[in-house]
Amino acid sequence: MAGSENVYIAEDGTIKAADAKVKVPVREQDPKIRATNFDEVCYGYNQEEAIAEASRCLNCKNAKCIAGCPVEIDIPAFIQQVKNGEFAKAYETISSSSALPAICGRVCPQETQCEGVWIRGMKGDAISIGKLERFVADWAKEQNIKPLSCTLKNGHKVAVIGSGPAGLTCAGDLARIGYDVTIFEALHKPGGVLLYGIPEFRLPKDAVVAPEIENVMDMGVKIETNTIIGKSVYIDELFEEGYEAVFIGSGAGLPVFMGIPGENANGVFSANEYLTRNNLMKAFRDDYDTPIKCGKKVVVVGGGNVAMDATRTALRLGSEVHIVYRRTEAELPARVEEVGHAKEEGVIFDLLTNPVEILTDDDQWVKGIKCIRMELGEPDASGRRRPIPVEGSEFEIDCDIVIMALGTSPNPLISSTTEGLDTNKKKCIIADEADGKTSKEGVFAGGDAVTGAATVILAMGAGKDAAKGIDEYIRNRSK
Amino acid sequence: MYRIIESDLLAANIYRMVVEAPRIAKHCMPGQFIIVIKDEFSERIPLTICDYDRTKGTITIVFQPAGASTTMLTELKSGDHFYSIVGPLGNPSELCSMSKEELSSLKILFIAGGVGTAPVFPQVKWLHENGITADAIIGAKTKDLVILEKEFNEVCNLYVTTDDGSYGRNGMVTKCLEDLVAEGHDYNYAIAIGPMIMMKFTCLLTKKLGIHTIVSMNPIMVDGTGMCGACRLNVGNEVKFACVDGPEFDGHLVDFDQAMKRAQLYKTEEGRAKLALEEGKTHHGGCGNCGGDK
Numbered sequence: 001m002a003g004s005e006n007v008y009i010a011e012d013g014t015i016k017a018a019d020a021k022v023k024v025p026v027r028e029q030d031p032k033i034r035a036t037n038f039d040e041v042c043y044g045y046n047q048e049e050a051i052a053e054a055s056r057c058l059n060c061k062n063a064k065c066i067a068g069c070p071v072e073i074d075i076p077a078f079i080q081q082v083k084n085g086e087f088a089k090a091y092e093t094i095s096s097s098s099a100l101p102a103i104c105g106r107v108c109p110q111e112t113q114c115e116g117v118w119i120r121g122m123k124g125d126a127i128s129i130g131k132l133e134r135f136v137a138d139w140a141k142e143q144n145i146k147p148l149s150c151t152l153k154n155g156h157k158v159a160v161i162g163s164g165p166a167g168l169t170c171a172g173d174l175a176r177i178g179y180d181v182t183i184f185e186a187l188h189k190p191g192g193v194l195l196y197g198i199p200e201f202r203l204p205k206d207a208v209v210a211p212e213i214e215n216v217m218d219m220g221v222k223i224e225t226n227t228i229i230g231k232s233v234y235i236d237e238l239f240e241e242g243y244e245a246v247f248i249g250s251g252a253g254l255p256v257f258m259g260i261p262g263e264n265a266n267g268v269f270s271a272n273e274y275l276t277r278n279n280l281m282k283a284f285r286d287d288y289d290t291p292i293k294c295g296k297k298v299v300v301v302g303g304g305n306v307a308m309d310a311t312r313t314a315l316r317l318g319s320e321v322h323i324v325y326r327r328t329e330a331e332l333p334a335r336v337e338e339v340g341h342a343k344e345e346g347v348i349f350d351l352l353t354n355p356v357e358i359l360t361d362d363d364q365w366v367k368g369i370k371c372i373r374m375e376l377g378e379p380d381a382s383g384r385r386r387p388i389p390v391e392g393s394e395f396e397i398d399c400d401i402v403i404m405a406l407g408t409s410p411n412p413l414i415s416s417t418t419e420g421l422d423t424n425k426k427k428c429i430i431a432d433e434a435d436g437k438t439s440k441e442g443v444f445a446g447g448d449a450v451t452g453a454a455t456v457i458l459a460m461g462a463g464k465d466a467a468k469g470i471d472e473y474i475r476n477r478s479k
Numbered sequence: 480m481y482r483i484i485e486s487d488l489l490a491a492n493i494y495r496m497v498v499e500a501p502r503i504a505k506h507c508m509p510g511q512f513i514i515v516i517k518d519e520f521s522e523r524i525p526l527t528i529c530d531y532d533r534t535k536g537t538i539t540i541v542f543q544p545a546g547a548s549t550t551m552l553t554e555l556k557s558g559d560h561f562y563s564i565v566g567p568l569g570n571p572s573e574l575c576s577m578s579k580e581e582l583s584s585l586k587i588l589f590i591a592g593g594v595g596t597a598p599v600f601p602q603v604k605w606l607h608e609n610g611i612t613a614d615a616i617i618g619a620k621t622k623d624l625v626i627l628e629k630e631f632n633e634v635c636n637l638y639v640t641t642d643d644g645s646y647g648r649n650g651m652v653t654k655c656l657e658d659l660v661a662e663g664h665d666y667n668y669a670i671a672i673g674p675m676i677m678m679k680f681t682c683l684l685t686k687k688l689g690i691h692t693i694v695s696m697n698p699i700m701v702d703g704t705g706m707c708g709a710c711r712l713n714v715g716n717e718v719k720f721a722c723v724d725g726p727e728f729d730g731h732l733v734d735f736d737q738a739m740k741r742a743q744l745y746k747t748e749e750g751r752a753k754l755a756l757e758e759g760k761t762h763h764g765g766c767g768n769c770g771g772d773k
């Protein structure tokens with residue numbers, strides 16, 4: 001595309017970054033316009049921009065970026081392939097390590113992973129590895145290029161619980177080496193948080209999530225939706241049905257509330273409910289029946305990705321939105337890009353602020369939220385400075401909707417109905433980090449169900465390790 | 480999957496459907512519920528399981544169209560399929576985990592109001608199969624709305640009462656309960672299922688009469704697995720999720736006033752959707768607060 005910033009096309013046709021120290025900027029929807037629609041914010045690179053950005057790679061011998069990637073994509077190799085215009089090869093390189101590249105390119109916290117450890121990062125901007133990964137995956141989809149799959153089945157059955165990134169990765173990796181895999185999913189559509197949590201404007205469902213899930217299904221993975229393990233069927237029954245191993249990738253779906261007065265008032269929602277109504281059940285679209293409350297002024301409590309997503313969803317539904325977070329901007333756990341996007345779109349950040357009570361009218365509807373100012377004290381166990389309330393600093397914010405985005409914890413449905421499956425005090429399933437083995441024979445686990453709420457790519461990494469663990473377990477058993 | 484095998488009307492506006500759902504039929508117990516979705520665009524609707532046949536792999540649901548989404552369920556005919564049914568959800572009724580001795584030490588009364596009659600049925604039937612014939616009250620507005628009378632009569636001692644006195648005894652279920660107690664019944668365990676307001680007043684009365692009372696709550700739900708918190712209730716000053724902690728609770732501890740207010744949450748949206756359904760898509764106006772008709 002002509003006019004792309006920082007792209008230099010030489011007379012012989014070679015494409016380079018005009019300034020190798022600076023990222024090729026990525027085109028985005030104008031903040032004012034996008035704050036009113038659910039279309040994707042970021043347009044991604046075109047071919048020239050991708051090649052120019054790839055040309056900035058130093059192709060180091062001792063590439064640190066690979067170690068920064070939980071699924072160990074051969075990053076320098078795929079970037080060199082992009083640089084040479086060999087996009088199909090680049091897709092082969094990426095898809096041999098990751099089943100969901102179009103998704104990861106969009107939602108991974110690259111700044112703390114591959115891009116964070118990047119060598120050039122010390123001398124200039126890090127390479128936009130995520131944007132390049134996304135470019136390659138989107139290109140492959142347009143060309144209808146599929147990841148390699150296995151045609152030789154080995155006859156062993158494996159059950160995977162949950163169709164989030166952990167489950168999809170584990171299922172895909174096992175199918176690729178010949179296993180007969182069935183995913184059991186509680187909801188009516190597959191994808192886990194990718195579908196019900198992360199909004200359309202950040203991760204388009206039909207254009208990005210569905211095709212990548214389809215790729216996994218094309219490898220021969222089957223899926224049974226509407227099936228809750230621990231209710232519709234039990235893990236021990238799965239073994240009776242002939243599954244030789246079970247992988248639990250059931251995520252961390254339970255919402256956390258603050259336990260402050262007024263929290264059951266009408267107009268207080270968990271971020272999970274608000275996002276599920278809008279993402280999975282598409283309340284924002286006229287052709288779906290799902291109701292949602294919009295509100296004139298919405299307060300979102302929390303500072304993670306979930307809070308940013310709830311905030312920007314409420315904004316797009318037409319509300320003025322405030323984020324209430326008890327520490328400072330530096331401690332916001334959300335991806336840096338999301339915080340930036342939220343600010344550009346007009347979200348108001350009330351930092352160093354913590355709710356103490358939700359105020360209601362006579363009919364039990366939210367009319368405001370009472371907060372207290374905070375200051376940062378000594379670092380706590382997480383290494384972040386502990387927020388301390390400033391005495392006597394209470395004040396009220398008028399609002400008609402409050403969304404609680406304080407994190408989530410694993411659902412005990414499976415652990416409480418499966419004998420011999422150990423959990424820790426946070427209800428997380430205890431599993432071996434290397435291969436996902438749990439305390440129960442033949443049962444493996446990984447992702448948020450084990451770690452508590454974390455990231456897509458860590459869940460994928462765990463799914464991958466567990467697939468290796470399961471393969472080894474079944475091969476030893478069949479000896 | 481989820482094929483509708485039979486569909487009929489139990490009363491003027493009360494629908495019954497028998498649906499194929501083998502995994503659910505295999506595991507469900509009295510007191511549990513399911514969530515159905517009519518088609519890709521519909522809401523997730525929680526409905527109590529009213530009967531099940533483990534060998535045929537079927538479950539029975541009964542509903543009375545209220546909001547837009549339940550009204551749309553009535554479009555489905557025998558032979559059609561639901562887009563999705565998930566379950567069984569929630570916990571089985573407390574009765575199902577009691578021993579024979581415990582059960583026979585109880586003097587049990589079921590109190591069913593309106594469509595609430597349907598979810599009471601599997602419990603009464605289960606008790607009967609386990610050798611106990613309980614008493615039950617079915618309350619309805621009027622004669623034409625009394626449902627499942629024959630089925631109940633086969634498995635319990637039944638008292639029917641109508642608000643307008645057009646059939647059976649005359650008056651609401653609370654009046655019937657008072658009369659039965661006055662007639663010498665000394666119940667010590669009641670299960671009341673019906674509209675929230677009926678459960679509230681029944682509980683006020685049973686508290687006075689000193690009868691331990693279980694109610695089945697049906698708040699707004701989304702997933703039914705503990706994921707969203709939409710179904711939260713105040714029970715004994717603790718926050719409970721009806722879908723995973725219930726749906727049955729000690730009726731003397733439930734904050735009914737709050738639960739009734741929470742049930743109003745989407746009433747304006749629902750009203751608008753129902754209007755849209757009745758008058759075609761011309762009335763569809765999004766959420767109402769974000770600028771009227773989108």
Ligand SMILES: Cc1cc2nc3c(=O)[nH]c(=O)nc-3n(C[C@H](O)[C@H](O)[C@H](O)COP(=O)(O)OP(=O)(O)OC[C@H]3O[C@@H](n4cnc5c(N)ncnc54)[C@H](O)[C@@H]3O)c2cc1C
Pocket residue numbers: 107108109161162163164165166167184185186187190191192193194197198199227228229230249250251252253275305306307309335411413414446447448449453454455456457459
């Ligand atoms: C709003 C939001 C935004 C986020 N943004 C980002 C981001 O930008 N970047 C990032 O890296 N991470 C992000 N995360 C975190 C990330 O999505 C999760 O860490 C990741 O999805 C975890 O994957 P998982 O496979 O372990 O579980 P999940 O994605 O939670 O999937 C679990 C699946 O299992 C199903 N399930 C649960 N119990 C059962 C059962 N008993 N039987 C059958 N099925 C069951 C669930 O329905 C679900 O589909 C975000 C999370 C949320 C909620």
Ligand code: FES
Pocket residue numbers: 699700701702703704705706707708709710711720721722723
């Ligand atoms: S329905 Fe979502 S938590 Fe109960």
